[in-house]
Amino acid sequence: MQRYDRQTRLEGFGLEKQRLLQQASVLVIGAGGLGVPVLQYLTAMGIGKIGIVEHDTVSVTNLQRQVLYTTADQNKPKIQLAADRLGQLNPEVQLVQYDTWLTTDNALEIIQPYDVVVDCSDNFGTRYLVNDACVIAGKPLVYGAIYKYEGQLSVFNYQGGATYRCIFPEPPEAGEMLNCSEIGVLGVLPGIIGCYQANEVVKVITGIGTPLKNQLMTIDTLHNTHLIFNITPVAANRQMQRLAGNYQQTVCEVNNLQSLSVQQLHSWLQQGNALQLLDVREDDEWEICHIPQAIHIPMGQVLGRVAALQPEAPVAVLCHHGMRSRAVGQRLVELGFKQVYNVEGGIHAWACSIDDQMQTY
Amino acid sequence: MQRYDRQTRLEGFGLEKQRLLQQASVLVIGAGGLGVPVLQYLTAMGIGKIGIVEHDTVSVTNLQRQVLYTTADQNKPKIQLAADRLGQLNPEVQLVQYDTWLTTDNALEIIQPYDVVVDCSDNFGTRYLVNDACVIAGKPLVYGAIYKYEGQLSVFNYQGGATYRCIFPEPPEAGEMLNCSEIGVLGVLPGIIGCYQANEVVKVITGIGTPLKNQLMTIDTLHNTHLIFNITPVAANRQMQRLAGNYQQTVCEVNNLQSLSVQQLHSWLQQGNALQLLDVREDDEWEICHIPQAIHIPMGQVLGRVAALQPEAPVAVLCHHGMRSRAVGQRLVELGFKQVYNVEGGIHAWACSIDDQMQTY
Amino acid sequence: MGLLLFGVAKDIAGAAMISFPATATDVAALKEWLYENYPPLRQLSSLMIAVNREYAADSQLIHAGDEVAVIPPVSGG
Amino acid sequence: MGLLLFGVAKDIAGAAMISFPATATDVAALKEWLYENYPPLRQLSSLMIAVNREYAADSQLIHAGDEVAVIPPVSGG
Numbered sequence: 001m002q003r004y005d006r007q008t009r010l011e012g013f014g015l016e017k018q019r020l021l022q023q024a025s026v027l028v029i030g031a032g033g034l035g036v037p038v039l040q041y042l043t044a045m046g047i048g049k050i051g052i053v054e055h056d057t058v059s060v061t062n063l064q065r066q067v068l069y070t071t072a073d074q075n076k077p078k079i080q081l082a083a084d085r086l087g088q089l090n091p092e093v094q095l096v097q098y099d100t101w102l103t104t105d106n107a108l109e110i111i112q113p114y115d116v117v118v119d120c121s122d123n124f125g126t127r128y129l130v131n132d133a134c135v136i137a138g139k140p141l142v143y144g145a146i147y148k149y150e151g152q153l154s155v156f157n158y159q160g161g162a163t164y165r166c167i168f169p170e171p172p173e174a175g176e177m178l179n180c181s182e183i184g185v186l187g188v189l190p191g192i193i194g195c196y197q198a199n200e201v202v203k204v205i206t207g208i209g210t211p212l213k214n215q216l217m218t219i220d221t222l223h224n225t226h227l228i229f230n231i232t233p234v235a236a237n238r239q240m241q242r243l244a245g246n247y248q249q250t251v252c253e254v255n256n257l258q259s260l261s262v263q264q265l266h267s268w269l270q271q272g273n274a275l276q277l278l279d280v281r282e283d284d285e286w287e288i289c290h291i292p293q294a295i296h297i298p299m300g301q302v303l304g305r306v307a308a309l310q311p312e313a314p315v316a317v318l319c320h321h322g323m324r325s326r327a328v329g330q331r332l333v334e335l336g337f338k339q340v341y342n343v344e345g346g347i348h349a350w351a352c353s354i355d356d357q358m359q360t361y
Numbered sequence: 362m363q364r365y366d367r368q369t370r371l372e373g374f375g376l377e378k379q380r381l382l383q384q385a386s387v388l389v390i391g392a393g394g395l396g397v398p399v400l401q402y403l404t405a406m407g408i409g410k411i412g413i414v415e416h417d418t419v420s421v422t423n424l425q426r427q428v429l430y431t432t433a434d435q436n437k438p439k440i441q442l443a444a445d446r447l448g449q450l451n452p453e454v455q456l457v458q459y460d461t462w463l464t465t466d467n468a469l470e471i472i473q474p475y476d477v478v479v480d481c482s483d484n485f486g487t488r489y490l491v492n493d494a495c496v497i498a499g500k501p502l503v504y505g506a507i508y509k510y511e512g513q514l515s516v517f518n519y520q521g522g523a524t525y526r527c528i529f530p531e532p533p534e535a536g537e538m539l540n541c542s543e544i545g546v547l548g549v550l551p552g553i554i555g556c557y558q559a560n561e562v563v564k565v566i567t568g569i570g571t572p573l574k575n576q577l578m579t580i581d582t583l584h585n586t587h588l589i590f591n592i593t594p595v596a597a598n599r600q601m602q603r604l605a606g607n608y609q610q611t612v613c614e615v616n617n618l619q620s621l622s623v624q625q626l627h628s629w630l631q632q633g634n635a636l637q638l639l640d641v642r643e644d645d646e647w648e649i650c651h652i653p654q655a656i657h658i659p660m661g662q663v664l665g666r667v668a669a670l671q672p673e674a675p676v677a678v679l680c681h682h683g684m685r686s687r688a689v690g691q692r693l694v695e696l697g698f699k700q701v702y703n704v705e706g707g708i709h710a711w712a713c714s715i716d717d718q719m720q721t722y
Numbered sequence: 723m724g725l726l727l728f729g730v731a732k733d734i735a736g737a738a739m740i741s742f743p744a745t746a747t748d749v750a751a752l753k754e755w756l757y758e759n760y761p762p763l764r765q766l767s768s769l770m771i772a773v774n775r776e777y778a779a780d781s782q783l784i785h786a787g788d789e790v791a792v793i794p795p796v797s798g799g
Numbered sequence: 800m801g802l803l804l805f806g807v808a809k810d811i812a813g814a815a816m817i818s819f820p821a822t823a824t825d826v827a828a829l830k831e832w833l834y835e836n837y838p839p840l841r842q843l844s845s846l847m848i849a850v851n852r853e854y855a856a857d858s859q860l861i862h863a864g865d866e867v868a869v870i871p872p873v874s875g876g
Contacts, residue, residue, distance in 0.1 A: 511873070
C-alpha cells in the first residue's frame with residue numbers, strides 16, 4: 001500500500017476509497033488516443049482489474065498522441081504492448097486483454113464482468129454499440145470524444161441517468177466529413193479528455209465528488225471554454241433489450257489511405273516487415289526498373305486480381321510518381337483492406353533517394 | 362513528417378504550425394507528476410528541443426501518478442529514465458538533461474537558451490525562483506500547480522502580461538500545512554493539469570487560440586468546475602534585475618520520511634539495491650539477532666556518527682518494532698538526507714514474515 | 723439571435739457564432755432553419771440543441787435573450 | 800455575503816463557501832476579517848481575492864451581489 005501513499009493520505013480518499021479502487025473492475029474500449037491516458041492513470045492509481053479491448057497495430061501517425069507506444073513498436077499489436085507497459089507501471093493490477101474489435105457478437109459477453117465501461121473508441125458505430133450494450137448489461141459508461149480542438153465528456157447510464165441516445169438518438173450517416181483521421185487532431189487533446197475520463201471513473205467507483213451524470217461537458221482547448229449542459233434522461237432509451245443488427249462500425253485510423261515515404265519503405269523492407277509491396281505500373285514500365293520485393297499487378301488488373309492480396313496485412317502501393325497508386329490505394333481501402341499506404345513520389349523518388357543505380361524514365 | 366500527419370492535416374494547424382513546434386525549444390522544470398504528461402505530449406507532438414531539469418530518483422510513491430516510470434525503476438534517477446523513454450517515443454526530438462535542482466546559481470544559465478519555460482516543480486521556493494528567472498531572462502512561463510483535487514493554470518510573463526508575483530507577491534512561510542507529499546493527491550490530477558500545460562505551450566509557440574495570459578484558471582476535478590480569473594499585470598513585477606539571495610527551496614517528495622515494508626526491504630536486499638540499512642537498536646539487542654547487511658549504530662550514537670552515512674544514497678532505518686527508527690529517520694530527513702525509509706514493524710516483523718529462523722525477543 | 727456552434731457544426735457554418743432569425747421561435751423551427759441554410763448538417767441525423775445550458779426537445783420555445791447552442795455528435799478518440 | 804474558497808483556504812475554513820459580514824466593504828477589510836477568524840491563513844503571506852472573476856487589490860470595494868473568491872497559492876506538482 002506504500003505505492004498508494006499519496007492517495008491513502010489524501011483527505012476524503014484514504015484507505016477506504018483506495019480499497020474500492022482495488023476491488024473494482026473497469027473495461028476500456030480502445031487503447032488509442034483516449035485509451036492511453038485512461039489506461040495509464042487507472043493502472044497507476046490501482047484499479048483491481050482492467051480489461052482492454054483493442055485490435056489495432058501501432059502506426060507512426062499514432063505516435064503524436066498515443067504516448068504509451070514507441071517508434072520501434074510500429075506494426076505491432078497495441079494490446080500486447082499496452083498490457084506489457086502497464087504491467088511494468090503497476091504489477092498489482094490485473095490486466096485482461098481482448099484482442100478483438102467490439103462487435104454485436106462479443107460486446108455483451110465482454111462487458112458483463114466489469115463494474116464500469118470507458119468508451120475510448122474512435123467511430124460512431126462502436127460508440128452506439130458500447131452505449132446500447134451498457135444499457136442492456138446495466139453498466140455505467142464513462143464517455144469521452146474529441147474533434148479537432150474540442151472534447152465532450154459524460155457519464156451515461158449511471159444510477160438511472162441519461163444515456164448517449166438521450167442526446168444523440170441516432171447515429172450519423174457514414175460520411176467523409178466526420179472521419180477523424182482525415183480531420184486531424186492536436187496530440188495533447190486526447191490526453192486532456194482521457195485524463196478527465198479516468199477522473200470520472202474514480203468518482204463513479206468511489207463516490208467522491210459529482211460525476212457527470214445527466215450532464216454533457218464540452219471543452220474547447222483553444223479558448224479554455226468549459227460548458228456543462230444538463231441532459232434530461234429519456235426512459236425509453238433505457239428499455240433496450242437487445243443490440244441492433246448492424247452498427248455500421250468503421251475503424252477510424254485503419255480504414256484510411258496512409259502515406260509512406262520511400263525512406264520508410266526502404267527501412268521496412270530492410271527490417272523484413274510483413275509488407276505487400278504492390279507495383280501498379282504497366283508492363284513496359286516494370287521492365288525499365290522495379291524493386292525486387294514488389295508484386296506487379298498493372299492498375300487496370302488490380303480489382304480483378306485482388307484475391308492475390310491479403311486484406312489483413314499491410315499493403316504499400318507504388319507507381320511512377322505516386323498518383324495512380326493513390327487511386328488504387330483508395331480503392332483497396334474501400335474494399336476493406338486494413339492498412340494501405342501510398343508510396344509518395346513513387347519509384348521515381350525511390351531512384352532519386354534510395355537506389356541511385358536504378359534507371360529513371 | 363508522416364508522424365505528424367494528424368496535426369499537419371488539422372485545419373488551423375497544418376505544416377506551418379508543425380514547423381513552429383519543430384523550431385521551438387521548451388524547458389520543463391521537474392519530471393514528476395506534472396512534468397511527466399507535459400514531457401510525454403510535447404515530445405509526441407514534435408517540439409524541436411526539450412530540456413528537462415530533474416535531480417530526483419523514482420520512489421514507489423511516485424508511481425500512482427508519474428506514469429512514465431515503472432516499478433523496476435525505483436531508486437534510479439528520473440532524468441535518465443525520462444530521456445530514454447521519451448527518445449523511444451520520438452527520436453526526432455532533441456532531449457537535453459539537466460541532472461540538478463534549479464538553484465539561484467544555475468537558473469538563469471539553464472533557462473536562457475529556451476523559448477518557453479514550463480513550471481512543473483512541487484515547492485514554493487522553486488516556483489518563485491522560476492518566475493523571477495523567467496522575468497529576468499524574458500521567457501514566457503507556463504504555470505501549473507495542484508492541491509488535493511484542484512489545479513491552477515496560467516501563462517505568465519507572456520507578451521507583457523502578468524507574472525506569478527502579480528497574483529501571489531510573496532512566498533508563504535515554510536509550513537507543514539502546505540507540504541504536498543503530506544497532503545496527498547489523486548493520481549490523475551497532475552495528468553489533467555499537465556496536459557493543459559502542454560496545450561498552453563503549443564498555443565504560445567504557434568499562436569493558435571487564446572493562451573491564459575493575464576488569466577488564472579482554477580479547476581476543481583471533484584465537481585468539474587472551471588473558473589477563469591482575470592489578472593491585472595503589475596509593471597513593477599517585471600522590473601526585476603536579479604534573483605533573490607535565497608528562495609528557501611524545499612524538495613517536496615524527497616524530504617519526507619517514507620515507509621518500507623519488510624517484504625520490500627527483503628526484495629531490495631535480494632536485488633542488491635544500493636541501500637544503507639541502519640539498525641539503531643542497542644548492542645544487546647543486536648547480539649540476539651540482526652540482518653547481515655545492516656550497519657549497526659545505536660540510536661543515541663547516530664547523530665555523532667552521521668558522517669558514516671551517505672546522505673545522497675537511500676537509508677532504511679530499522680529497530681525492534683519501528684518506533685525508534687521512525688524518530689531517527691525523521692532526524693536524518695531534517696539533516697538533509699534525500700531518501701529515508703522507516704522499516705515498518707522493525708526486526709520483529711522481519712523475523713515473523715521473512716526469516717522464520719531468526720530469534721525473536 | 724445568436725447561436726453558439728460546436729464541433730463540425732462550427733466548421734459547416736464557418737463560424738463559432740452565427741445569427742438566426744427571430745421567426746425560429748422553437749427548437750423544431752430552429753433545426754429546420756439550420757438544415758435549410760446548412761444542408762450538410764442533415765448528415766448528422768442527431769443534433770443536440772441546448773437552450774440556457776439545458777438539452778432542449780423540439781417543442782421547446784426559444785425566447786429573446788436565451789443562450790442557444792448547437793452541439794453535434796463527435797466520434798474521435 | 801458569500802465567499803467562495805479554494806485550495807488550502809477551503810480546508811482551513813472547513814467549507815467551500817462561507818459567509819462574511821457586510822461590514823467588510825473592501826478587500827482589505829475582508830482580508831483582515833479572514834485573518835482574524837482563520838489565523839492559519841496568515842501563513843500564506845499572499846492570498847488572492849477575486850471580485851467578479853477579477854483580481855482585486857486591497858482598495859477594491861465589495862458590493863452586495865458581488866461574487867467574491869479566495870484563492871491561495873498552491874505548490875504541488
